[in-house]
Amino acid sequence: MASLGIQNVVKSYGVVPVVRNVSIDVADGEFVVLVGPSGCGKSTLLRMIAGLEMLNSGKITIGSRDVSGLPAKSRDIAMVFQNYALYPHMTVAENMSFSLRLKNVPQEEINRRTERASKILGLDKLLDRRPGQLSGGQRQRVAMGRAIVRDPQVFLFDEPLSNLDAKLRVQMRTEIKELHQRLRTTTVYVTHDQIEAMTMADRIVVLHDGIVEQIGSPLELYDRPANQFVAGFIGSPAMNFIKGHVDASGQTFVAETGAEIALKDTPREVHGRTVTLGIRPEHFVLDAQNGLASQVIVVEPTGAEMQIICQFAGQPVTAVFHERLNVRPDDVIKLAPKPEAIHLFDAATGVALR
Amino acid sequence: MSWLGKLITRVVLWLALVIVMFPILWVLLTSFKPAELAQALPPIWDFMPTLQNYRDVLSGNTYTSQVFGVLLNHTIIVTLSSTLLGLAAAVPAAYALARVKFAGRQATANWILSTIMFPPAVSVIPVFVIASRLGLTDTWPVLVVPYAAFGLPMMIWMLRSAIKQIPFEIEEAAMVDGASRGQIIWHIVLPLLTPSIVSASLLAGMLAWNEFLFALTLSRSAIKTAPVGISEFTSMYGTQWGTLTAAATVTVAPILLIALLLRRRVIEGLTFGAVK
Amino acid sequence: MTTAASPLEAEERLTSRSSSKEQARFGWSMLSPAMTILLIMSVAPAIYLFYVSFRHENLLGPGSGFVGLQNYIRVFSSPENWSGAVATFQFVAISVVLELGLGLGLALLLNRKFPETNLLAALFILPLGVAPVVSALVFRVLLDPAYGWVDYYLQLWGIISDPIDWLGQPFTAWVAVIALDVWQWTPFVALILLAGLSGVPAEPKEAAMIDGAGPIRLFWHITLPFLRPFIAIAFVLRTIEAFKTFGSIFVLTNGGPGSSTEVINLDIYRIALQNFDVGAASALGIVFLLILSLITKQLLAILGRSTDIMEE
Numbered sequence: 001m002a003s004l005g006i007q008n009v010v011k012s013y014g015v016v017p018v019v020r021n022v023s024i025d026v027a028d029g030e031f032v033v034l035v036g037p038s039g040c041g042k043s044t045l046l047r048m049i050a051g052l053e054m055l056n057s058g059k060i061t062i063g064s065r066d067v068s069g070l071p072a073k074s075r076d077i078a079m080v081f082q083n084y085a086l087y088p089h090m091t092v093a094e095n096m097s098f099s100l101r102l103k104n105v106p107q108e109e110i111n112r113r114t115e116r117a118s119k120i121l122g123l124d125k126l127l128d129r130r131p132g133q134l135s136g137g138q139r140q141r142v143a144m145g146r147a148i149v150r151d152p153q154v155f156l157f158d159e160p161l162s163n164l165d166a167k168l169r170v171q172m173r174t175e176i177k178e179l180h181q182r183l184r185t186t187t188v189y190v191t192h193d194q195i196e197a198m199t200m201a202d203r204i205v206v207l208h209d210g211i212v213e214q215i216g217s218p219l220e221l222y223d224r225p226a227n228q229f230v231a232g233f234i235g236s237p238a239m240n241f242i243k244g245h246v247d248a249s250g251q252t253f254v255a256e257t258g259a260e261i262a263l264k265d266t267p268r269e270v271h272g273r274t275v276t277l278g279i280r281p282e283h284f285v286l287d288a289q290n291g292l293a294s295q296v297i298v299v300e301p302t303g304a305e306m307q308i309i310c311q312f313a314g315q316p317v318t319a320v321f322h323e324r325l326n327v328r329p330d331d332v333i334k335l336a337p338k339p340e341a342i343h344l345f346d347a348a349t350g351v352a353l354r
Numbered sequence: 355m356s357w358l359g360k361l362i363t364r365v366v367l368w369l370a371l372v373i374v375m376f377p378i379l380w381v382l383l384t385s386f387k388p389a390e391l392a393q394a395l396p397p398i399w400d401f402m403p404t405l406q407n408y409r410d411v412l413s414g415n416t417y418t419s420q421v422f423g424v425l426l427n428h429t430i431i432v433t434l435s436s437t438l439l440g441l442a443a444a445v446p447a448a449y450a451l452a453r454v455k456f457a458g459r460q461a462t463a464n465w466i467l468s469t470i471m472f473p474p475a476v477s478v479i480p481v482f483v484i485a486s487r488l489g490l491t492d493t494w495p496v497l498v499v500p501y502a503a504f505g506l507p508m509m510i511w512m513l514r515s516a517i518k519q520i521p522f523e524i525e526e527a528a529m530v531d532g533a534s535r536g537q538i539i540w541h542i543v544l545p546l547l548t549p550s551i552v553s554a555s556l557l558a559g560m561l562a563w564n565e566f567l568f569a570l571t572l573s574r575s576a577i578k579t580a581p582v583g584i585s586e587f588t589s590m591y592g593t594q595w596g597t598l599t600a601a602a603t604v605t606v607a608p609i610l611l612i613a614l615l616l617r618r619r620v621i622e623g624l625t626f627g628a629v630k
Numbered sequence: 631m632t633t634a635a636s637p638l639e640a641e642e643r644l645t646s647r648s649s650s651k652e653q654a655r656f657g658w659s660m661l662s663p664a665m666t667i668l669l670i671m672s673v674a675p676a677i678y679l680f681y682v683s684f685r686h687e688n689l690l691g692p693g694s695g696f697v698g699l700q701n702y703i704r705v706f707s708s709p710e711n712w713s714g715a716v717a718t719f720q721f722v723a724i725s726v727v728l729e730l731g732l733g734l735g736l737a738l739l740l741n742r743k744f745p746e747t748n749l750l751a752a753l754f755i756l757p758l759g760v761a762p763v764v765s766a767l768v769f770r771v772l773l774d775p776a777y778g779w780v781d782y783y784l785q786l787w788g789i790i791s792d793p794i795d796w797l798g799q800p801f802t803a804w805v806a807v808i809a810l811d812v813w814q815w816t817p818f819v820a821l822i823l824l825a826g827l828s829g830v831p832a833e834p835k836e837a838a839m840i841d842g843a844g845p846i847r848l849f850w851h852i853t854l855p856f857l858r859p860f861i862a863i864a865f866v867l868r869t870i871e872a873f874k875t876f877g878s879i880f881v882l883t884n885g886g887p888g889s890s891t892e893v894i895n896l897d898i899y900r901i902a903l904q905n906f907d908v909g910a911a912s913a914l915g916i917v918f919l920l921i922l923s924l925i926t927k928q929l930l931a932i933l934g935r936s937t938d939i940m941e942e
Binding site: 363393455457464479483484499511560564571580584587602606 | 650653654656657658660661663664665666667668670671672674675676678679682687689736739740742744746747750752753754755756757758759760761762763764765767768769770771772777779782786813817821822825870873874876877880881894895896898899902903908911912915918919922923925926927930939
């Protein structure tokens with residue numbers, strides 16, 4: 001096991017930049033998730049760590065080794081691919097032991113390690129099967145088994161759960177997390193699913209258009225997004241954004257429609273400034289006195305909570321309530337954001353103002 | 355479909371089968387007839403089946419210059435070596451055309467495919483002239499190399515499309531697992547390619563086994579193959595139906611058996627792998 | 631972000647892993663054995679033919695030397711070569727059209743599920759495994775006017791009154807040559823098309839039936855478009871192979887009677903290896919090669935348009 005360093009890494013395909021100057025330090029044993037929308041460069045970054053892509057410039061280190069120029073086979077990393085990439089012609093046991101056989105590890109040692117990995121993953125009864133005879137979840141476990149057997153310096157996961165159905169995905173999420181807690185191997189995990197990122201990561205790296213938008217623990221990202229992109233990307237349902245400006249006193253946000261929202265503890269620099277206000281759906285309250293009259297458009301009960309989409313300060317917003325409200329479309333409710341949960345972003349740059 | 359339509363369809367199908375099978379069954383039937391009955395008209399149907407024709411053919415008791423069994427051996431040798439040579443050349447070529455990127459790759463692939471139009475009747479002239487000058491006529495290479503070349507374009511195209519269908523992620527997984535390029539080809543690509551390799555080899559083998567023109571032109575005795583031998587049964591002393599059909603049966607039967615057993619693979623081979 | 635590994639991306643990735651020079655060296659070294667064999671058997675012969683086509687080169691006689699365009703002039707002024715060209719195109723056109731037509735019919739019939747169709751489809755593979763020399767000899771024997779079964783049974787059934795010397799007259803010799811090719815290769819076409827038919831999905835068919843399409847419209851608008859790539863493959867492969875036909879005609883008629891079934895391949899072979907006039911044979915070979923390469927280009931373009939096997 002080792003730490004992983006990514007320093008000023010740049011990658012482009014021809015003239016199309018994919019990763020622009022990314023630096024991330026992953027501590028030994030840490031579970032880091034790279035998250036971002038399609039095309040943000042997260043998979044390319046992961047593949048550069050694996051040695052499947054070469055960097056244009058920058059440096060990647062594993063422990064104290066500079067591996068930037070090394071081919072994949074010499075990096076001592078293990079990777080779980082999106083489509084598992086199991087060897088179709090090999091049994092589960094052969095799949096898991098392939099890397100060890102390549103290194104001419106003694107048979108006893110191979111057996112010992114394969115057995116251990118298959119026990120951890122509950123594959124002991126499937127060792128003689130071929131990938132074609134396995135379910136999606138089992139294949140996923142074999143792919144992880146193949147990684148565990150290696151006892152590598154770093155685990156890499158490339159959207160490993162995206163081919164599983166929703167239920168299995170939740171289950172495997174937990175299993176991967178447990179596995180990491182048990183093995184404590186340095187892990188880099190790529191996903192486009194922010195819930196996966198939030199639930200699994202020690203630290204999340206949000207990538208967008210080839211640059212790092214923010215690095216932080218899940219709750220840091222949720223509570224203190226560095227900019228409007230991160231704020232909108234992390235959290236589900238997504239944060240609502242309302243354009244407008246802060247009045248000169250800094251006490252009130254005035255939406256473009258003229259609707260007013262009370263603010264609290266605003267820094268001096270935002271007074272009188274044009275901003276975007278951000279408020280998470282779960283941070284609305286019903287306030288008969290100060291709330292803005294909002295017409296309900298759609299009501300979506302999920303059982304545990306209620307999502308209400310309504311017209312608020314001139315635009316549709318989503319609000320989530322844990323209590324059951326007796327609301328129907330076209331009803332008018334009085335909606336107010338919790339002042340302490342309001343985020344303000346620079347209207348032009350999207351940078352968080354706090 | 356009405357019952358009449360069904361009936362007509364089935365009658366036509368069975369009729370087609372009769373036409374398709376008749377020459378083959380005729381050969382088989384005649385090969386077991388006593389020599390003196392073979393040519394009788396009206397055809398004699400109740401006869402004592404005999405293996406005499408086969409004995410004659412394989413022991414050399416015919417009017418031909420060489421024992422047919424020897425020619426059959428030559429055919430086997432030429433078929434196996436040209437198929438193996440073709441395979442040894444086709445697999446790496448197909449891998450390069452499927453997975454390695456370099457300038458001129460697609461043009462090369464298309465050129466390779468386009469060589470199938472070269473008529474053997476044209477290429478045999480220079481091969482014959484040059485082989486004569488170099489004293490190579492009647493030696494193995496003058497058949498083995500051309501036969502390998504005849505099968506190569508199809509083999510390469512077939513294997514290329516088969517390699518393209520192997521997800522590249524699998525090769526990447528092997529890289530991450532520590533495999534070198536050679537190890538990837540040997541441990542991952544080749545095993546996954548086996549069905550297509552069987553198809554390609556069947557095709558090349560059939561081409562070589564049945565080839566006539568080059569064998570006729572470039573062999574005298576040391577490498578003379580069965581198809582040339584068969585053609586001699588009819589030449590000088592009139593057609594010996596019994597021995598001709600016995601020789602034909604011995605030559606054709608292995609191919610037909612393989613074709614029946616590995617039908618899917620054969621069709622895949624005959625169509626560049628475009629039909630799976 | 632791309633995560634699924636399409637072949638093109640796979641190449642992108644591969645390229646970026648090592649320098650393009652290294653890639654090229656690796657690629658060409660992997661290609662070199664195959665290229666060597668193919669060069670020996672196609673480019674080298676073509677160059678040699680081209681060279682010899684400007685020379686007087688007789689395998690037996692003396693006096694080889696440069697003769698300019700004389701061989702070409704002789705090639706173009708020889709009526710035998712012109713009739714050979716006509717015979718070749720006649721042979722290719724008629725047999726390929728018949729094979730495609732009959733093969734399509736056979737495939738459509740085989741696509742009906744009767745208890746015996748699988749067995750029949752399996753047996754239909756047999757002709758294409760029979761050595762052309764063998765099938766030609768069998769045809770020759772069966773068509774023999776004195777001992778052949780064909781004349782005997784045609785007479786017995788009262789279809790003809792006198793035996794026909796099939797290979798002794800130009801027209802019937804042509805019938806025999808084409809019948810042989812059709813016998814040998816129609817099943818091949820049928821099996822390709824049958825594979826295509828089995829891939830025609832039921833859904834559009836059902837939708838069209840609900841829309842009230844009759845069987846002919848159904849075939850024309852649903853089945854045929856799905857069959858197109860398979861028809862293209864069968865057409866292209868059969869055409870190319872038909873142009874290369876040698877052994878079966880050589881054994882069945884040897885170009886006769888006279889030179890009525892002498893296709894170009896036999897013509898070239900006779901000039902070179904029976905008259906030993908290598909120069910003239912080379913000139914004819916070069917002309918034939920040029921025409922064939924033009925035709926092949928068109929055929930491969932058809933293949934590229936109708937199928938995805940030519941795609942990168």
